[in-house]
Structures are given as C-alpha cells and as structure tokens.
Amino acid sequence: MVAMVEETSHRVAFGIDIGGSGIKGAPVDLTTGEFAADRRRVPTPEKSTPPAVATVLAELVDSFDLPADCPVGVAFPAPMDRGVVRFIANLDKSWKGVDLPALVHDATGRAVRAVNDADAAGVGEHRYGAARGTDGVVLVVTLGTGIGSALLVDGVLVPNTELGHLEIDGHDAEHRAAESARERHDLSWEKWAKRLQRYFETVEMLLSPDLIVVGGGVSKQHKKFLPLLDLRAPIVPATLLNRAGIVGAAALAADAG
Ligand code: BGC
DSSP states (O other), rough: OOOOOOSSSOOOEEEEEEEESEEEEEEEETTEEEEOOOEEEOOOSOOOHHHHHHHHHHHHHHHHHHOOOOOOOESSOOOOEEEEEEEOOOSOGTTTTTTTOOOEEEEEEEOOEEEEHHHHHHHHHHHHHHHTOSEEEEEEEEESSSSSEEEETTHHHHHHHHGGGGGEEEHHHHHHHHHHHHHTOOOOOOHHHHHHHHHHHHHHHHHOSSEEEHHHHEGGGGGGGGGGGOSSSSSEOOEEEEHHHHHHHHHHHHHHH
C-alpha cells in the first residue's frame, strides 16, 4: 500500500537509516523535524550486499507517495568518503569502496546524499533534539549493533570520527560496550554501565565535550543506565531517540539541494 504524504508548504525530504538488523525510512518535515508520514521498517537482508540492500531501499522509497523532486538522505553504518564506503564493520564486507549515492540514485532515480549514521543522528539532534542550539563541543554517541559517534563544534560537524573503534584496554570499544554486547553477553544494566563508564571516561579525557548525547534504540531505556555513569560533562538521552538518523539524513539531503 502506498502511504500518502500530505501536501504542506514545508519542505520534505526522505530519510533512510540502514542498520545491522533493520532498514527504516520516513519522509521528514524539515521545518519541525517530525515525520510527515509513519516510519516504515524492513528487516536488513540476511546477506546484506549492496544489490540486496538497494532493492529494499527502492521498495521502501516507492511505498511512499513522494513529490518527484523529494531528495533522499541515507544514514549508513560506516565512515563515508564523499559517499564512498571506507570500511564496514557490521554489514557485508563487499560494501567497501561502494559509491552509495550512485547506487541509491540508480535504484530510485532520486537525488541522494549518503552520510555516516551517527553523523546523521548528530545533525538531527543538533537541529531538532537534545543538542539544539548548543555551542561548544557536542558529542553524540549511538549505542546499537556498533557504537557510532558524531562530533559537532559550534554546530559544525567533524565527520567520520569513528570513536566506536577506539582501542580501550586492548579491545575494540564497540565489541565491549555496544548495546549488542549487552545483549550478546546478557549483561545486567549495572555490568553494562561499568563498560560504558570506561568508554565514556576515555572519550571525555580525549575530547572534553561540553555535552554528551546518547542515541540508538536503547536510549529509550536511558533511566536504567545513564544515572549509573559518573562523568564531568552532562550526559543526556537523545530526544529523537532512534529517529535521529532518519531526520538528520533527510536534513543533510535537503541541504545538498
Ligand atoms: C561503524 C560506524 C557506525 C557505527 C554505528 C561502527 O561499527 O564503523 O561507522 O557509525 O558502527 O552504526
């Protein structure tokens, strides 16, 4: 069924967030940062190769009745060098070197901008959410299959920071402290919070953020772990929760014109 997007005077862009378990998309009203129609989620294909994911993206975009000139923003779980995937931790390894905007343009016929998923979430939170209008050094960390990071300085994004792959105590940080590690090892909130404490105190020592925003699906349950952390900077849940990637990607796609 095709979901109708109401005609409004606001600018709308379509945002997609590609994750290890699900691909989510929605049209975003860029005046408010709200979804202009209900978000849809499709499971990530088990073999998450570029052609398999491109097919899912085209179906997702086509299931909405979007204006012909509506741009598409894609949030992708890898560092992006002007849209080209530099390395990939949590999807099929054949993504390395793929030009994502070209792939999605070929599949949808639309103008496409692709950015790192945490960078998209960071922009979403800075424009519409928990870090709205905050100057200084803002760090947005997403906890999911991996750990994503976005660094904004006076509202300007420093892209591709990849702080989930810091080596801490001899481990790739996301292997110990991502939400997937909590689930994989069935950790209590207290045990997971100890790992998060070690992670955030290391990042804080390196970057001295003025504000830390925590996103990803688990941020819905922030009351269970954020109060257990002891840091110098205020640490707050993302207000867009796991919508931030979709919203930020849509906003960046619209910026690209
Ligand atoms: C990737 C990052 C991504 C993060 C969250 C990491 O494994 O290297 O690019 O932002 O996961 O998806």
